Amino acid sequence: MRALIQRVSQASVRVQKEEVGACRRGFLILLGVGPEDSEKDAQWLARKIAGLRVFPDESGKMNLSLLDIHGEALVISQFTLYGDCRKGRRPSFVGSAPPELAKPLYEKFSTLLANEGISVANGIFAADMQVELTNDGPVTLMIESPSST
Numbered sequence: 738m739r740a741l742i743q744r745v746s747q748a749s750v751r752v753q754k755e756e757v758g759a760c761r762r763g764f765l766i767l768l769g770v771g772p773e774d775s776e777k778d779a780q781w782l783a784r785k786i787a788g789l790r791v792f793p794d795e796s797g798k799m800n801l802s803l804l805d806i807h808g809e810a811l812v813i814s815q816f817t818l819y820g821d822c823r824k825g826r827r828p829s830f831v832g833s834a835p836p837e838l839a840k841p842l843y844e845k846f847s848t849l850l851a852n853e854g855i856s857v858a859n860g861i862f863a864a865d866m867q868v869e870l871t872n873d874g875p876v877t878l879m880i881e882s883p884s885s886t
Contacts, residue, residue, distance in 0.1 A: 738766070738768070738769065738771060738774045738778040738779060738782050738842070738846070738881065738882040738884075739769040739771070739819065739879065739880070739881050739882075740766050740767065740768050740769075740782055740786060740879070740880045740881075741766070741767040741769075741815070741818060741877065741878075741879050742764050742766050742767075742786060742789070742872045742877065742878045742879075742880060743764065743765045743766070743767075743870060743872050743875070743876070743877045744763075744764060744791055744792065744815070744872065744873055744875070744876035744877075745760070745762070745763060745764065745765050745870045745872055745873055746761070746762055746871045746872050746873045747759070747760065747762070747870065747871050748760050748765040748766050748868065748869065748870035748871070749811070749869050749870075750813060750860040750866050750867070750868045750869075751867045751869075752796075752813060752860070752861050752866055752867075753865045753870050754795075757859075757860060757861055757866075758811055758858035758859050758860055758861055759783050759858055760808075760809035760810055760811040760856070760858050761808075761809050761810065762806065762809065762873070763803055763806075763808030763809040763810050763811075763855075763856075764786065764803060764808065764809075764810045764811070765811050765813070765868070765870050766786065766809075766810055766811065766812045766813065766817055767813050767815035767817030767818060767832060767835045768812055768813065768814055768818075768838035768843055769814075769815050769816055769817070769819050770814075770816070770833065770834040770838065770842045770843060771819055771832060771833065771834055772832070772834045772835070772838065773884060774834060774882065774884065775836075775842075775884070776845055777791060777844040777881075777884075778842075778883075778884055779842050779845045779849055780883035781882050781883065782846060782880065783846055783849035783850040783852070783853055784849075784853060785794060785880060786803065786850065786872075786880065787789070787802065787803055787804055787853035787854065787855055788802045788803075788804065788878070789802055789878075789880075790802050790805075791802065791876050791878070792805065792806050792848065793816060794809070797822055801875075803810070803855055804853070804854055804855070808855070808865075809854075809855065809856040809857070809858070809861070810855050810856070811858045811860075812843070812846065812847050812850070812857060812858070812859050812860070813859070813860040813866065813868060814839065814840075814843045814862045814863065815862060816830060816833040816834075816839065817830065817833075817839050818833075819832040819834075820832075820833075825831070828870045836862075836863060839862075840862045840863070843862055844862075847859055859875035870873055
């Protein structure tokens with residue numbers, strides 16, 4: 738499981754010009770699911786992200802977590818995180834999980850992140866979405882669950 742995390746001051750997602758999810762200060766999380774991923778990966782990633790210390794403390798050091806700042810998260814499904822661009826000019830997406838596996842794990846990840854104490858909003862799985870964000874820092878990190886590495 739892969740998560741591209743962007744520290745944001747705000748983020749929102751629209752489907753057919755209608756806002757379906759938004760967050761204030763916190764993370765925009767683009768989540769990709771691989772074919773070998775499991776609920777264990779979702780649980781590991783949710784805990785890791787909730788406790789990731791990338792928000793500034795009173796000294797300006799990245800020392801506070803999403804939990805510490807009472808931050809929010811917007812989670813967007815992103816199968817293209819498993820795109821392979823090594824050959825040719827058109828990415829191959831055979832490394833991403835099929836929708837029947839990816840959707841339940843995407844939903845489970847969001848639930849597990851909420852269970853960690855984070856306010857979570859979502860996009861719509863497999864929809865054509867427009868995402869807006871204000872990247873704070875900017876801070877952008879890629880995190881992979883242990884079974885993906």
